[in-house]
Amino acid sequence: MTLGLSPEQQELGDAVGQFAARNAPIAATRDSFAELAAGRLPRWWDGLVANGFHAVHLPEELGGQGGRLMDAACVLESAGKSLLPGPLLPTVAAGAVALLADPAPAARSVLRDLAAGIPAAVVLPGDGDLHAGAGDGHWLLSGASEVTAGVCAARIVLVGARTRDGELVWAAVDTEKPTATVEPISGTDLVADAGVLRLDNHRVLDSEVLTGIDPERARCVVLGLVAATTAGVIQWCVQAVTAHLRIREQFGKVIGTFQALQHSAAMLLVSSELATAAAWDAVRAGDESLEQHRMAAAGAAVMAISPAPDLVLDALTMFGAIGFTWEHDLHLYWRRAISLAASIGPANRWARRLGELTCTRQRDMAVNLGDAESELRAKVAETLDAALELRNDQPGRQGDYSEFETGPQRTLISDAGLIAPHWPKPWGLDAGPLRQLIIDDEFAKRPALVRPSLGIAEWILPSVIRAAPKDLQEKLIPPTLRGEIAWCQLFSEPGAGSDLAALSTRATKVDGGWTINGHKIWTSAAHRADYGALLARTDPQAGKHRGIGYFVVDMRSAGIEVQPIKTATGDAHFNEVFLTDVFVPDDMLLGEPTGGWNLAIATMAEERSAISGYVKFDRAAALRRLAAQPGPDRDDALRELGRLDAYTTRSRRWECARPSGCSTARRPGRRPASPRWR
Numbered sequence: 001m002t003l004g005l006s007p008e009q010q011e012l013g014d015a016v017g018q019f020a021a022r023n024a025p026i027a028a029t030r031d032s033f034a035e036l037a038a039g040r041l042p043r044w045w046d047g048l049v050a051n052g053f054h055a056v057h058l059p060e061e062l063g064g065q066g067g068r069l070m071d072a073a074c075v076l077e078s079a080g081k082s083l084l085p086g087p088l089l090p091t092v093a094a095g096a097v098a099l100l101a102d103p104a105p106a107a108r109s110v111l112r113d114l115a116a117g118i119p120a121a122v123v124l125p126g127d128g129d130l131h132a133g134a135g136d137g138h139w140l141l142s143g144a145s146e147v148t149a150g151v152c153a154a155r156i157v158l159v160g161a162r163t164r165d166g167e168l169v170w171a172a173v174d175t176e177k178p179t180a181t182v183e184p185i186s187g188t189d190l191v192a193d194a195g196v197l198r199l200d201n202h203r204v205l206d207s208e209v210l211t212g213i214d215p216e217r218a219r220c221v222v223l224g225l226v227a228a229t230t231a232g233v234i235q236w237c238v239q240a241v242t243a244h245l246r247i248r249e250q251f252g253k254v255i256g257t258f259q260a261l262q263h264s265a266a267m268l269l270v271s272s273e274l275a276t277a278a279a280w281d282a283v284r285a286g287d288e289s290l291e292q293h294r295m296a297a298a299g300a301a302v303m304a305i306s307p308a309p310d311l312v313l314d315a316l317t318m319f320g321a322i323g324f325t326w327e328h329d330l331h332l333y334w335r336r337a338i339s340l341a342a343s344i345g346p347a348n349r350w351a352r353r354l355g356e357l358t359c360t361r362q363r364d365m366a367v368n369l370g371d372a373e374s375e376l377r378a379k380v381a382e383t384l385d386a387a388l389e390l391r392n393d394q395p396g397r398q399g400d401y402s403e404f405e406t407g408p409q410r411t412l413i414s415d416a417g418l419i420a421p422h423w424p425k426p427w428g429l430d431a432g433p434l435r436q437l438i439i440d441d442e443f444a445k446r447p448a449l450v451r452p453s454l455g456i457a458e459w460i461l462p463s464v465i466r467a468a469p470k471d472l473q474e475k476l477i478p479p480t481l482r483g484e485i486a487w488c489q490l491f492s493e494p495g496a497g498s499d500l501a502a503l504s505t506r507a508t509k510v511d512g513g514w515t516i517n518g519h520k521i522w523t524s525a526a527h528r529a530d531y532g533a534l535l536a537r538t539d540p541q542a543g544k545h546r547g548i549g550y551f552v553v554d555m556r557s558a559g560i561e562v563q564p565i566k567t568a569t570g571d572a573h574f575n576e577v578f579l580t581d582v583f584v585p586d587d588m589l590l591g592e593p594t595g596g597w598n599l600a601i602a603t604m605a606e607e608r609s610a611i612s613g614y615v616k617f618d619r620a621a622a623l624r625r626l627a628a629q630p631g632p633d634r635d636d637a638l639r640e641l642g643r644l645d646a647y648t649t650r651s652r653r654w655e656c657a658r659p660s661g662c663s664t665a666r667r668p669g670r671r672p673a674s675p676r677w678r
Contacts (some may be wrong), residue, residue, distance in 0.1 A: 001273055002235070003228060003280050004074045012071060013078040016053055020082035023047060026329050029085050029191055038184060039152025039193045041119060042086045049117030054091050058099070062108060063115030069096055069221070073228035073283040077276075080232025083332055085191035087119040089229050090150030094120035094158045096221045101170065102212035110172045110210065113156060121150040122222060123197060125160035125168055125215045130199065132161040132169040139169055139204045145197040149343055151175075152184050152193035159197070160215055170210040173202060189339035190332060217290055220297035223344060224282035227300035230308045230340050231276040233333050237315035238272045240330065241265055244319055264318055271311050278303035278646065281363075288364065295363050295649075298354035302646035306347035308337035348639055351646070355638030358620070358645045359627050365649075373438050380442045383416045388449055397486035398528060403453035406483035410452045414481040419452050423465060427477050454480065456525060457487040459606035460533045463550065463599045467590035472552070476531065488529035489607075490520045490553065490577060491600065497522075500535070501544045501597065505579065507536035507551065514538070514551070514589065516559075516582040526562045526575035529555045534579075535600055538593045550596030552588045559583075620644055 004010040023044035032042065048054060057072035058064025065071075072092050079088050095114045101107035114120055123130065128145035141161050151157060157173045157180075173180050179202040187194035245256030245265060255261055278300040285296035312334040316323040323330045344350065387409050396404020413419055421431035421439050431439065443451050454461070457480045464476060479485045496503040505518025516536050526532065532553045539547030553560070559582040564572035590599055620641060627637040 001276055002074070003070065003077050003231065003276060003283070009071060009074045012056070013074045015051070016075050016078035016084070017082050019044075019048065019051060019053070020079065020084045024082070024084055026083055026332065029083065029332075032085065033190045036085050036191060037152075037186065037193050039087075039154075039182070039195070041153060045086060045119075046117070048088070054088060054117060055095065055115040057092070058095050058111055058115045062111045064095075064111070069224070069286050070280075070283050072096065073225060073279065076225055076228040077232040077235075077279070080229035080336070081236045082232075083191055083236070083329070083336065087121065087150040087153040087192065089192070089225065090121040090148075090154065091119050093222050093225050094122045094154075094156065096225060097122055097124075097158055097213060097218045098172075098210065100213045100217055100221065101210040104211060106172075106208050107210050110156065110158070113172075118155045119150070119153045120156040120158065121148055121154035121197075122218075123148055123151075123157060123159040124219050124222065125162060128197075130159055130161040132163050132167075134163065135203075137206050139171065139206070139209065141169070141171060141173070141199045141202040141204060143199060147185050147187070147194050147196055149187075149189070149192055149194050149339065151197050152182055152195040154182075157197055158210075159199075160213070160218070168213075168215060169204070170213050171204040171208060172210065173197070173199065173204075177202065179203065187339060188335045188342075190335055192336075192339070194339070214290065216294060217286075220282065220290075220293045221286060223297040223300055223305070224279065224286065226340055226344065227275070227279035227282050227304040230305050230337065231272070231279040233337050233340075234268075234272045234275050234304075234308060234311050236333055237312055237330075238265075238269050241268060241315045241318050261318055264314065268311060268314055268318075271307065271314075274647065275304035275308070275311075281649075291357070291361065292364055295354065295357045295361070295645075298350050298357060298642065299363070299646040299649060301344055301350035302347065302354055302643060305344055306341050306350060309334065309341050312337045351639040351642035352635065354642030354645055355623075355627060355640070356642075358641060359624055359638070363645070363649045369434070369437060369441065373435055376435055377438050377442065380416075380418065380439055381445075383412065383418065384442055384446055384449060387412050388446060396483050397530065398455040398457075398483075398525060401453070402450045404455065404483055405450075409449075411482050413452055414478075414483075419481050420454065420458070420461075423462070427461075427465065427473075427481065452483065455487070456489055456529075457485075458610045459603055460487050460489060462606050463533065463590060463603050464552065466602065467550070467599055468552070469587055472587055476552070485530045486525065486528045488523050488526040488532040488555070488575075488577075489603070490523055490526075490532045490534035491604075492522045493519060494521050500600070501548070503535055503537060503548070505534070505536040506540065507538045507549050507584070507593075509538075509593075510583070513583055513585040514549070516551070516553070516579045516584055518579050520577040520579070522565070523562075523575045523577050524573055526555065526577050527564060527572075531555060532577075533603065534584075535596055538596075542594060545597045547594050548596040548600070549593050550590045550599040551584050552590065553579075553582065553584055554588075557582050557584075620648070 002013055004013050052065045053075050055064040056067040056075055057069050060066035076089055076092060098107055098110045123145040130143040133140045155175055157175055159171055159173055161169050175182055179200050181198045183196045185194045245261055248255045282296045282300035285293040316330055322328055390409040390412060392405035392407030392409045394406040396406060398404045417429040418439060421429040422436055424430050461477060461480060464473060491500060493503050507514045507516050532555055534551045534553045536549055536551060537547055538549040559580040561578040563576045565574040565576060566572045623637050623641040627634055627641055
């Protein structure tokens, strides 16, 4: 995934990538390390400026493109992925910070210069020892910055300096004046310069001071843009590793078939998605309160920027020694990640800061949908208001949870297509991602209304919809939606758990149907189920993944024996199921007799998606209690709370909000409704 939600943002990112491929291939960048370190602009800088990539977020009346900060983040994400060298990130960041200023002539002048393509950098308050002294109609700035990215190439450096009284003075420093000097520093990053800005009584007129810039907001903005660049770096690693695993051979096999490398690559992908989510959240939060912005920015520091060097190292380990050679591009991305992570300070500092913020508050997960789909919203609201006037009067077939209860309230919601709105009509509403978010929002507005759950049926019935005859759908789906039918999943066997295709349960063709013989294990809720989705081998001569049928079994059939499995908790939610000469009619076979594997894969994909929405182990509450108490463990608790919040909040907000911008996105996860099922 990328930061861009809209087609326009995705096209913008693609355009930057194409520009980089044409004008700044990495082979050419390798010949320019010395020039880049000295702060010389790349030869293609004027071309980049002509395209407006550096100023996509600046106002049109000042020479910019009139876009939003998220558009600029998409540019930086693509630049990070392409390893585009030079001062693009600090220039974009300087413009973003200047946009926070009051719209006075001083700020407009700076923004106009930046839109014209003058390279820039930012020194935030506290990033060095810069101080301001008041004069008659002017200020004198003195001191030195910390090592700052892009300062050697910059003609303008936006600095925040404090007076002895703590007053903050923002000014745009012209680095060509004799009172400003830049000392180049040999940095880790070979595609961007770094240096120290030194000011010696640098004179700034009162009329040149930028007012109204909140330093906390400025730091949050910069963090979001750095995170966007870092997300691009990590995305490149995912693509490069994936390509390598597909072609590299060892022991006569492509190494991408090795389970350990598959797991490593999968975790790198997960980390990349979380980094992108964190960057997206931090940039989007610029329109929210400062408190929310600080939480999002700290989350980006913890989830996107700080872990980046280790994630690139993870990629290196999958390349092996070749990834550690000078000729391979990976070390250039590694250097970039190290530099970006170092620019924000220690990871523990940001984890602790986020922990402090989340001790007493939470990240707002709401998505502003405006007036979209107003007719649907009104209709859903009317239905749910009517449902509030009704009550369910029967316990659920699937368990003693309120979301499984049956009765008039659930029936009304079911008949309106609101239990599984993403399903096709007549069972759902054919609701795309945006409509699903609206329905979620209307349920959330009515906390007294328990949203009905389908439990295990949520991941079985899509296969029924996809492959069952129409009369079987009409027999099974409506009562399941009403909560009158419970389901179980008869997949795993004693010898076929992780390797499900090794199943040995047999289905033998007989007159009018099939006879099933076999043994299933770890079957959730089989003791409650009315029907089960069962995999059985219909052709023992076929290959491992072939010759498997997907059946719907009436759990009341003769020959089915259910035995509980008592777990360490003392509960017996799981079961063994023994099937002896169980007859299943032909119309209860879904699809072709040997075509069940694809349906099984689809069912398991639905299962993973559903479980991700159900499971909620709230470790944060315990950490908040520990962090609220003084003592030697408080700092550790705050850091762990920050890391936990960064992980959970970023993934939830990404999953919740992403569908609103893209009609092809996956459906949003449900809010937790029941314990984990297998």
